[in-house]
Amino acid sequence: MxxxxxxxxxxxxxxxxxxxxxxxxxxxxxxxxxxxxxxxxxxxxxxxxxxxxxxxxxxxxxxxxxxxxxxxxxxxxxxxxxxxxxxxIKTALDAFIQIDDSGAVLEWSFQAEALTGWTRQEALGADAVDLIVAEPLRAAFRQRMARLVPELSDTPSGLRFELNLIHRNGDQILAEASSTVLRLGGRVIVNTFVRDITRKRAAEEQLVQSQKMEAVGQLTGGIAHEFNNMLTVITGTIEILADAVRDNPPLATITKLISEAADRGAALTSSLLSFARKQALQPAEIDVNQLLEELAKLLLATFDKKIEIVTRLDRNVWLAYADRGQLSSALLNLAINARDAMLEGGRLTLTTRNVVFGVREAVAVGAGYAGDYVEIEIADSGTGIPQAILERIFDPFFSTKEVGKGTGLGLSMVFGFVKQSGGGIKVASEEGRGTIFTLYLPKAEMSALRPTGYDDRKIVGGKETVLCVEDDRDVRHYVTVQLEGLGYKVIPAANATEALAIAAEGTPFDLLFTDIVMAGGMNGRELAEQMVAARPSLRVLFTSGYAYDSLHTQGRATMGAPLLRKPYRKAELARMLRRSLDTAVDSAGDAIPTPYSVQADVEAFLRRQAAEDDGTRPRK
Ligand SMILES: Nc1ncnc2c1ncn2[C@@H]1O[C@H](COP(=O)(O)OP(=O)(O)OP(=O)(O)O)[C@@H](O)[C@H]1O
Ligand SMILES: [Mg+2]
Structure with missing residues (x-):
C-alpha cells in the first residue's frame, strides 16, 4: 500500500x-x-x-x-x-514425555521426574526406553513402538495403553499412557502422557477380592454354623456311648470312628467359621515371641532336617491382642505350607517386629485401622507361588496339592482369623525364590485378666449350682448330662425369659452358663447383664458357635466373661467352668472377688483410675 x-x-x-x-x-x-x-x-x-x-x-x-x-x-x-x-504440561496431573522416532527424549516434565526418578537434565537426549523400561522388556518394547508409531501417525486422536515401567530405584510401576504422533518437517515426534495407576489398580483388586471373600464368607459361615450345632450333640454324646459300650469291642470301634469323624467335622467347620470371620474368638494379650519360640521348637522336632529353622525375634516386640489358640494354628498352617514348598530343603525364617501404620499402610494390608501393630513374618525359600494363582490362594478350597494332601482351607482360615482379629495379612512371592507371608496383629492395649488355679490336663468337676440357658433342646439336654456328670447341680432353662423367672423366684445358683445367640427376644448377653445387675457376685460363662464381626463387638458381647466355643468336649467344658468359678487375679496380681463379670471390669477400671490419680502408672 x-x-x-x-x-x-x-x-x-x-x-x-x-x-x-x-x-x-x-x-x-x-x-x-x-x-x-x-x-x-x-x-x-x-x-x-x-x-x-x-x-x-x-x-x-x-x-x-x-x-x-x-x-x-x-x-x-x-x-x-x-x-x-x-x-x-505443568498443569497436567500426568507426566509428559516427548521423544523422537529414535526414542531420544525431547521433553520430560517435572511430573515425569517424580514418576521415574530421572531429572529432566538427565533425561533430555537419553533413550527413553533405557530409562524407564526394565532390561528384559526393552527389546519387545522397542518392537512394539516401531509398529505403533506409523499406525499412530494416522490416528489423530492417539492411543491409550497400559505398560509396565520401572522407577530409577527399581520399583515397578503400572502405568497408563496416552500417545499421539506428530510429523514436523520430516521429523516424527511422539508425545505421551503417562499416569501411575499402581495404587489404583491395587486398591481395585483389593476391593474386588474383599467383596468376593465377603460373599463366600457369608455362605460358608451360615452352613458351618448349622453344622456346629449338630456336631455339638454328636461330639458331646459320643463319649457317653463310648463309656456304655466299653466292654463290646466292635461297638467301641464304631463309636471311635464316629468320634474321629466328628472331630474332623469340627476341625472343618472351625476353619470355615474362621474364614467367614464368625469364629468365636477369645482374644487376649499374647507374647508372640514366646509363641514363635514354641512353634520353632515344634517345627524343629517334626520337620525334615533339610529345613533350617531360623528365628529373628525383636526383643522389644509389643504384646499382641488376638486369640492365642487360633494364632498358633494359623502360624502352624503357614509353616506347613512353607514346608510343603521346600521338599528339597531350605530355610524357614520367623521374624517379629513392631510397626506403626498410617491409613495408607493399614489399607494396603487390609488392617482395621491406622495404629500400632505387631508384625509376624514367615518366610520360606521354597518354590514360590506363580503370579497367576497368587490372588486365589486365600479362597476356601483352593489348593494345588494332590487330592487328599490339602483341603485348601489353611490360608482361608488364616485370612479370616487375621481379619476378624482386626489385623491384616500380606503375601509376597517370587517363583523359584520363596514366599513371605506377613501377619499384622493389633497391639494389646489393656492387660487382660488371667485366671489361676486350673489345670489344662485334669478334668476337675465341682459342686456348685449352674443355671444353664440354651435354646437348642438337644444341646441343652447334652449339657445338663455333662454338667451333672461333673458333679454340678443344674437348673436348665430354654430361654432368657425362663431363666429370669427362675432367678426371680429366688432360686440360688452360682453360675449362669448361657448361649449368646438365642431365639426368642433376649440374647445371652442381655440376660447376663440383667442378672449381674441384680447379683453382682454372679459368675458368667458364655457359649457360642457363631459370633462377632470384630474383637471389639466380641468384647462387648461377652462383657469380658469367658466364652466356650462350640462344639466343645467335656474337658473344655469342665475347664471353663472352673475358670469361671475359681478365684482369679487381675493383671496386677490382686484377687478379684467376682471374676469375669461386669463387676470385675468395673473394679479393675476403678483401680486403674485410682492409680492414675495418685500420679503413679498402673502396674502392667
Ligand atoms: N509358602 C508357600 N509356598 C508356595 N505355595 C504356597 C505357600 N503357601 C500356600 N501356597 C499355595 O497356596 C495354596 C493354598 O494354600 P492353603 O494352605 O490354603 O491350602 P493347602 O495347603 O493346599 O491345603 P490345607 O492347608 O487345607 O491342607 C497351596 O495349595 C499352595 O499352592
Ligand atoms: Mg495349607
Whole structure:
C-alpha cells in the first residue's frame, strides 16, 4: 500500500519535472530541438534517476520494517504457544514425555521426574526406553513402538495403553499412557502422557477380592454354623456311648470312628467359621515371641532336617491382642505350607517386629485401622507361588496339592482369623525364590485378666449350682448330662425369659452358663447383664458357635466373661467352668472377688483410675 502511493507520487513528480523541463526549454530556445531540449531531457532523466533511487530505498526500508514486524509477531506467537504448551504440561496431573522416532527424549516434565526418578537434565537426549523400561522388556518394547508409531501417525486422536515401567530405584510401576504422533518437517515426534495407576489398580483388586471373600464368607459361615450345632450333640454324646459300650469291642470301634469323624467335622467347620470371620474368638494379650519360640521348637522336632529353622525375634516386640489358640494354628498352617514348598530343603525364617501404620499402610494390608501393630513374618525359600494363582490362594478350597494332601482351607482360615482379629495379612512371592507371608496383629492395649488355679490336663468337676440357658433342646439336654456328670447341680432353662423367672423366684445358683445367640427376644448377653445387675457376685460363662464381626463387638458381647466355643468336649467344658468359678487375679496380681463379670471390669477400671490419680502408672 505504502509503496504503491510512493510510486504514484514518484511518477507524478517525474511528470511535473518532465513538463517543467520541456516548458523551460521552450521558453529559453523556442520551438525546435536543440541543445536546450537535450539539456532539459538530461536533467529530467537525472531527476528520474534520483526519484527511482529514493523510491527503491523507501520501498526497501518499508519492506524491511514489515518483515521485521512479521517475524517479531511470529516469534511472539511461537513463544506464546510454547508457554501455553509448558503451562499445559505443568498443569497436567500426568507426566509428559516427548521423544523422537529414535526414542531420544525431547521433553520430560517435572511430573515425569517424580514418576521415574530421572531429572529432566538427565533425561533430555537419553533413550527413553533405557530409562524407564526394565532390561528384559526393552527389546519387545522397542518392537512394539516401531509398529505403533506409523499406525499412530494416522490416528489423530492417539492411543491409550497400559505398560509396565520401572522407577530409577527399581520399583515397578503400572502405568497408563496416552500417545499421539506428530510429523514436523520430516521429523516424527511422539508425545505421551503417562499416569501411575499402581495404587489404583491395587486398591481395585483389593476391593474386588474383599467383596468376593465377603460373599463366600457369608455362605460358608451360615452352613458351618448349622453344622456346629449338630456336631455339638454328636461330639458331646459320643463319649457317653463310648463309656456304655466299653466292654463290646466292635461297638467301641464304631463309636471311635464316629468320634474321629466328628472331630474332623469340627476341625472343618472351625476353619470355615474362621474364614467367614464368625469364629468365636477369645482374644487376649499374647507374647508372640514366646509363641514363635514354641512353634520353632515344634517345627524343629517334626520337620525334615533339610529345613533350617531360623528365628529373628525383636526383643522389644509389643504384646499382641488376638486369640492365642487360633494364632498358633494359623502360624502352624503357614509353616506347613512353607514346608510343603521346600521338599528339597531350605530355610524357614520367623521374624517379629513392631510397626506403626498410617491409613495408607493399614489399607494396603487390609488392617482395621491406622495404629500400632505387631508384625509376624514367615518366610520360606521354597518354590514360590506363580503370579497367576497368587490372588486365589486365600479362597476356601483352593489348593494345588494332590487330592487328599490339602483341603485348601489353611490360608482361608488364616485370612479370616487375621481379619476378624482386626489385623491384616500380606503375601509376597517370587517363583523359584520363596514366599513371605506377613501377619499384622493389633497391639494389646489393656492387660487382660488371667485366671489361676486350673489345670489344662485334669478334668476337675465341682459342686456348685449352674443355671444353664440354651435354646437348642438337644444341646441343652447334652449339657445338663455333662454338667451333672461333673458333679454340678443344674437348673436348665430354654430361654432368657425362663431363666429370669427362675432367678426371680429366688432360686440360688452360682453360675449362669448361657448361649449368646438365642431365639426368642433376649440374647445371652442381655440376660447376663440383667442378672449381674441384680447379683453382682454372679459368675458368667458364655457359649457360642457363631459370633462377632470384630474383637471389639466380641468384647462387648461377652462383657469380658469367658466364652466356650462350640462344639466343645467335656474337658473344655469342665475347664471353663472352673475358670469361671475359681478365684482369679487381675493383671496386677490382686484377687478379684467376682471374676469375669461386669463387676470385675468395673473394679479393675476403678483401680486403674485410682492409680492414675495418685500420679503413679498402673502396674502392667
Ligand atoms: N509358602 C508357600 N509356598 C508356595 N505355595 C504356597 C505357600 N503357601 C500356600 N501356597 C499355595 O497356596 C495354596 C493354598 O494354600 P492353603 O494352605 O490354603 O491350602 P493347602 O495347603 O493346599 O491345603 P490345607 O492347608 O487345607 O491342607 C497351596 O495349595 C499352595 O499352592
Ligand atoms: Mg495349607
Amino acid at each position: 505504502e509503496s504503491r502511493g510512493l510510486l504514484t507520487l514518484a511518477m507524478a513528480a517525474q511528470l511535473v519535472v518532465t513538463a517543467a523541463a520541456l516548458f523551460a526549454s521552450y521558453a529559453v530556445a523556442g520551438p525546435g530541438f536543440g541543445i536546450a531540449q537535450v539539456a532539459a531531457l538530461i536533467a529530467t532523466a537525472a531527476v528520474a534517476n534520483v526519484l527511482v533511487r529514493l523510491c527503491t530505498r523507501a520501498i526497501e526500508a518499508s519492506e524491511h520494517k514489515r518483515a521485521a514486524t512479521q517475524s517479531a509477531e511470529l516469534a511472539q506467537a511461537r513463544s506464546d504457544s510454547a508457554q501455553m504448551m509448558q503451562a499445559v
